[in-house]
Amino acid sequence: MTDSDTRQPAPSVTPSPKSTWPPKLDGWLDAVARRATAEGILSSILVPLVSALAALVVGGVLIAIDGVNPLSVYGAILQGVFTKSRGFSYTATVATPLVLIGVGYALAYRARVFTIGGEGQYLVGAVAGTAVVTAGGVGDLPRVVLIVVGLGAAIVAGALWGGLAGVLANRFGASIVISTLMLSFIGDSLLQWAVRDGIRDPDSYNANSRPISAAALPSFFGQKTHLGFLFALVLVPIAWWLIRRHRWGFRIDARGHNPGTLNANEFSSARVTLSVLVVAGGLAGLAGMVETTGVNVRLGQEASVGYGWDAIIVALIGRLHPLGVLVAGLGMAGLTIGFESAQRQFELPSSLVSLITAFVIIFVVWGDAIAARWKESR
Amino acid sequence: MRSVSRRFGETVALDGVDFEARPGEIHALLGANGAGKTTLMRILAGLDSPDAGTVEVFGQRIEHFEPGPIRALGVALVQQHFTLVPTLTASENLVLARPEGALLPPGRTAGARVRRLVEQFGLEVRDGVPASQLSVGERQRLEILRALDADAKILLLDEPTAVLTDVEAERLLGVARALADQGRALVVITHRLAEVEACDRVTVLREGIEAISDGAVGGYTRADLASAMIGTDTSGTITARTTRRTEAGPVCLRVRDVSLGRVSSLSLDIGEGEIVGIAGVDGNGQSELEAALSGRSAAESGEVSISGESIAAGDPRSRRAQGLAYIPSDRYSWGLIGPMDLSDNLELGRVLPIRPNRPARHKAARPSLDHWDVRTAGPHAKTSSLSGGNAQKLVLARELDEHPSAVLACYPTRGLDPEAADTVATRLVAAAEAGCAVLWIGAELDELLAVSDRIEVLYDGTLFGPYLPPFDRAAIGLAMAGDAADRARTATGGEPGPP
């Protein structure tokens, strides 16, 4: 027996729970979604903020135990993000998929549709998009067309992957949580096959696709940051507007609060379920293609870095609000990028940043419980 | 039980009730919904405690009302909602209730326990299948067996026949008789007259007071019992209509052969400007009728149409556009979204693709809220902050504002204080006078008598009637208790009802 007996743990920029499997998330987001959409200052801003600070304090204690001054570590993290030449550019790049997928989760969770399938949708999106743009004979197309077609294929693939869970739920009553989890694992297998065989570059020794050169997203700021970050930035106000002003957003919130009333008076709640799953899937698929064409040159076996899992945390810490998701996504990305350089400088265990992020989510859960008690006692 | 009283907040559930159960007798406890029957039984079983009065079991006065000790005295309550573990078989449920050691008895021994009980008491129960797969009748017999397995001397059965078919109900009463003959005391809660006739003594409760106290069953006619149950008092909380339609207008809402669950092949026509009241005891198919007519569930067969247009299930916006308004029986499950504000709730069913901004929405909601007298802090208030009456007025505002051609009103006054109930009723009557067809499903007969142009009685999924003004309370009461159904069956040469 050798090490290869365990499947390689996914290289991950942030802690990746190797997925999640809750058949009855209903009880969960009952609390989280209600509170998040109730837009109370306390729960929507204070709890995540205090949780993040508390987690940094705990992290500081751990750093101090390691014999390093925590303040200089945090200083180096800030420096890494804000003053180092590429810090912000890298942060924006890492935040892009987190925000794209996270907004999709946020919309679904507002409707209390508990998908955790972002990772699989991200992967099938990347595979489908890459397959289209690296297919023979498309190389002559203009770059703009190629990019649009590639992203379109990714969105459609992700949307189908997500929509499948919706159909299984509406037709057969299958738990969305389990089905999206299974579809994520299946999506990963699909990626492994695609890069090894299906869309493999025959001239390459490694298992990966042909280079997507012509379809590469333009970068701006002269840096790593690519067009995808702009998508994320544009998506946030659109999602916000949809929630506040569009009928679809209204139905999403109505389904989250009371599917029975929605069903009896306004619209089929099953169709709302399907639509949010399709949209969240499409966004995750888009994220997959954006990452492939904006950051990587080819699609490889290592494409599964766990953004789809991390985005669950981002959506929850962002309180299911698009703006919150943007802030949480940037915060998580910034912590990761900033820590990378600080870790080398101070010789800290690389897992420390994961531990700090894990404490944020624990403190958010805890803080929510405390806030709920406090509200009840009033 | 002597002069037992129990209040819940301002509601008096029981007011000085005396009650006795004697060995060897079946005592029927009769009453309409909310008369206090179940409260009385829960007190007797120790699940609730009285505010005043005393309870004695076999001469021993009960001081602390806890289920355990009272059960040990031999009192067993079989509640309306079953307390079996649905995935366990009959023998497993019995073992769970009274285990014999740390190891489960081998299948044969456990089966023998069930068989012994089944033989001893003549209550047929299948063993070896999960309780959830048993028929309701079997589940109930199993509950009774479980009580007998614990050697219950006083057996309280809360509406045991409500969920049973006629044949099963008849068998159950036979079993009750056999148990009484063994010297046990039985109390059967019911609202069906036919079942009272199978008992020895009867107590009738009406609004927490005894209308008939511990009488011999033979001393009363069905009419006596029915009038004791529903009362002769015609002064309801609802202002009665002064004029009634004698002739309905052209048919507006048409129900043809609708079947769903308990409701079988039900047909009904309602004319323009007519209020048709559906009377009946809860659980006779009202919820299925509501679901089918509102389009919340697709009927198994049949058609609901309005002005000749068929109403599709699962498409509430079309239903509304076709002119059918719906006031649900449970406004918090199917009518309103508590955490959203009043203007959002008013817009349900006609939300624009791109909505106006929030101030504009609130401004647009204001006239409607004023017109329907929804008393609130304003259109921005959360709907969950409304009192029951105002919440119902909000539903009316949404449903009636667009002058629908028909209204399905399900228990529209349920849970409201008298003033709010009267307001709601007045609004519905006004809608009818303006030409709207109103189907009013109600639980309180007084209310239906006050507003209806015609009353139909829903019993076991079938309509009996019509009853026309001036209404014969007694006849309607008898029909609600199943008398009309019994006679219809006898007349058609079908299976006779219980004697």
Added chain:
Amino acid sequence: MDTLFSIATVEAGIRLGLPVALAALGAIINERSGVLNLGLEGMMLSGALGGYIVNDATGSPWIGLLAGLLVGALTGGVFAGLVVTFRTSQVVTGIAFTIVAIAATTYLFQLRWDIGELPPRVERLGMWPLVALTLVCVAGVWFLFRRTTLGLTISAVGESPESADALGYNVVLIRWMATIAGGALAGLGGAVLVNGPLGLFIEEVTAGRGWVALALVVFAGWRPVPAVAGAFLFGLCDAAQLRLQGTATEVPYEVFLALPYVVTLIALVVRARRSHTPAALGDPYVRGAS
């Protein structure tokens, strides 16, 4: 294809299936009592690290297994305290629990052994003792639910806590016991992985096997024997895809990678209508709340 179904593949499949089987048994006990344990992956991982460190220190894989069992029971106790007594959301708590466990085990591991330094291999147990151990556990769980009053009570608490409470059973206590027992088995599963087939610990060594175990429980309809069968199906698929990697065959090895999940998905659809899901799964119990 000849090599695919060789004895070596089957053996590897059994070895890889054992940890998953144990964790699935643990999850069955948890879930039958109505506690949804999404922290299973984290408990497995904690047990794996505990088992590794103790084995490394004592040189005895058996003591390592015991340590894994105890660490798992401890994590189960912490989880029970949160979800049963404090009634926090089982789902959020479970996910957070796993996230923390992944980060914390990695952190502790990195504290002990610097990056780049090769962590020592520990003494490994052969296949047969572990097979025997697993069979004992399967038989135990099967016996618990089929032959004992306690097992019947656990199921009753997971199905209908109100009924169990009305019959005088202590719902909170039974759920505590079930959660601790489930955690212990998950921890044992993690320790078996490390002290058995692998002989070493690496970051996230369980690699999602806890989630697979949770999915298997659904696939198996909450019954121990099918869950173990499913675990070996998973192990075989895992071994097959490992063996097929690098060899060109007509059947892509990724099919075996995906097979357990596809089967679970199909089982989900087929079973959804007549589900054996414990009715109270995921719901905190408050007397008189329903």
